[in-house]
Amino acid sequence: xxxxxxxxxxxxxxxxxxxxxxxxxxxxxxxxxxxxxxxxxxxxxxxxxxxxxxxxxxxxxxxxxxxxxxxxxxxxxxxxxxxxxxxxxx
Amino acid sequence: xxxxxxxxxxxxxxxxxxxxxxxxxxxxxxxxxxxxxxxxxxxxxxxxxxxxxxxxxxxxxxxxxxxxxxxxxxxxxxxxxxxxxxxxxxxxx
Numbered sequence: 001x002x003x004x005x006x007x008x009x010x011x012x013x014x015x016x017x018x019x020x021x022x023x024x025x026x027x028x029x030x031x032x033x034x035x036x037x038x039x040x041x042x043x044x045x046x047x048x049x050x051x052x053x054x055x056x057x058x059x060x061x062x063x064x065x066x067x068x069x070x071x072x073x074x075x076x077x078x079x080x081x082x083x084x085x086x087x088x089x090x
Numbered sequence: 091x092x093x094x095x096x097x098x099x100x101x102x103x104x105x106x107x108x109x110x111x112x113x114x115x116x117x118x119x120x121x122x123x124x125x126x127x128x129x130x131x132x133x134x135x136x137x138x139x140x141x142x143x144x145x146x147x148x149x150x151x152x153x154x155x156x157x158x159x160x161x162x163x164x165x166x167x168x169x170x171x172x173x174x175x176x177x178x179x180x181x182x183x
Contacts, residue, residue: 026179027179
């Protein structure tokens with residue numbers, strides 16, 4: 001049962017990596033990163049269940065926070081590195 | 091309790107699969123971020139709730155509650171910022 005769930009999450013990760021590599025714009029890559037972090041949280045929860053250690057849930061808390069900061073930072077970079085924005089700033 | 095937890099866990103993983111399928115079914119970045127952030131949040135919250143139900147003690151429940159609150163705080167902000175960036179990058183492929 002648990003193995004089936006883990007395989008399903010790996011399918012999600014494969015789809016996310018494919019979109020990460022294919023994505024035409026930067027935004028598609030950031031969205032794929034979001035999905036990858038969600039899948040990482042789910043994998044942490046499944047690891048906690050399979051091994052019976054609560055420690056993995058603490059790691060999941062950290063992964064949620066890192067995912068939030070990564071999404072914000074990269075989106076900010078993608079938005080401010082465009083030529084129109086630079087012209088507007090000058 | 092374990093049966094209910096397993097059901098909720100499976101539902102959450104299937105919703106996460108749906109969210110990542112949305113990356114390929116939907117056509118541009120603005121519509122893709124809907125599926126990634128909204129369905130992704132629901133998937134995380136369902137999986138963590140199922141984990142807490144199977145774990146069965148407050149040590150699991152408290153951490154699950156913390157992850158749920160953090161996901162509910164973080165994901166709408168990420169969705170808003172992504173939508174703004176997708177709007178400004180629209181048209182350049």
